[in-house]
Amino acid sequence: MIPGVFLIGLPGAGKTTVGRQLARRLQLPFVDSDQVIEERIGCSIRAFFEREGEAAFRDIEEAVIDELTLGAACVLSTGGGAVLRPANRRRLRQRGRVFYLRSTPDELSRRLRHDRTRPLLQVTDPLSRLRELYAARDPLYRETAHYVIETGRPSVATLVNMILMQLELSGAEAFPGTGDGAASAAEESAHRGG
Numbered sequence: 768m769i770p771g772v773f774l775i776g777l778p779g780a781g782k783t784t785v786g787r788q789l790a791r792r793l794q795l796p797f798v799d800s801d802q803v804i805e806e807r808i809g810c811s812i813r814a815f816f817e818r819e820g821e822a823a824f825r826d827i828e829e830a831v832i833d834e835l836t837l838g839a840a841c842v843l844s845t846g847g848g849a850v851l852r853p854a855n856r857r858r859l860r861q862r863g864r865v866f867y868l869r870s871t872p873d874e875l876s877r878r879l880r881h882d883r884t885r886p887l888l889q890v891t892d893p894l895s896r897l898r899e900l901y902a903a904r905d906p907l908y909r910e911t912a913h914y915v916i917e918t919g920r921p922s923v924a925t926l927v928n929m930i931l932m933q934l935e936l937s938g939a940e941a942f943p944g945t946g947d948g949a950a951s952a953a954e955e956s957a958h959r960g961g
């Protein structure tokens with residue numbers, strides 16, 4: 768049986784970008800938990816944060832992650848703060864294969880410098896904010912992940928190949944879309960995490 772593939776990491780790590788391409792290669796549906804939440808609350812997460820506060824958002828996020836990780840196998844891109852709740856960490860790790868897309872705060876800040884959609888980064892100094900988020904969350908991402916993928920240098924296509932190879936190496940024989948010669952890159956760059 769094909770397990771779900773769950774992507775975790777800070778805002779801007781590439782969970783949506785990598786996740787979409789990975790899902791195509793695996794012939795699995797792509798699901799973004801932030802998108803599911805926005806459909807459910809009927810407004811943007813940013814607006815909800817401002818109106819209801821973070822705790823209310825986290826309650827909805829926990830319920831949505833519980834549903835999505837129990838449902839049919841998919842590539843799931845999770846919200847950057849999903850790992851803050853122990854129940855999410857436990858469910859993600861137990862119910863699928865979890866990949867932490869790791870990026871440095873400097874790299875994330877470069878990627879997101881023109882982006883106004885990430886609520887936690889609407890501050891005067893987004894780089895400092897990203898450094899704080901990284902310090903607080905990197906241990907939680909590592910605790911949750913089966914694999915840590917360094918996203919600094921590789922292209923999105925290479926990152927997808929690295930994940931596919933890890934899945935293949937882990938014995939997920941039923942996965943389509945692997946075996947295209949990316950093994951050595953994956954073996955060099957993907958490290959087991961926890």
Ligand SMILES: Nc1ncnc2c1ncn2[C@@H]1O[C@H](COP(=O)(O)OP(=O)(O)OP(=O)(O)O)[C@@H](O)[C@H]1O
Pocket residue numbers: 776777778779780781782783784785801844845846847878879885918921922923926
């Ligand atoms: N490996 C990469 N190299 C360079 N740019 C990247 C890479 N991955 C993603 N990007 C770019 O970084 C930006 C953020 O990517 P993306 O939206 O996929 O991140 P995310 O992890 O889904 O963020 P969020 O948690 O806020 O939803 C996009 O402009 C994307 O094109």
Ligand SMILES: O=C(O)C1=C[C@@H](O)[C@@H](O)[C@H](O)C1
Pocket residue numbers: 777778801812813845846847848849885886887
């Ligand atoms: O890093 C975070 O805490 C968040 C990231 C986004 O994906 C959204 O889930 C929301 O804006 C919170």
Ligand SMILES: [Mg+2]
Pocket residue numbers: 782783784799801844
């Ligand atoms: Mg995203």
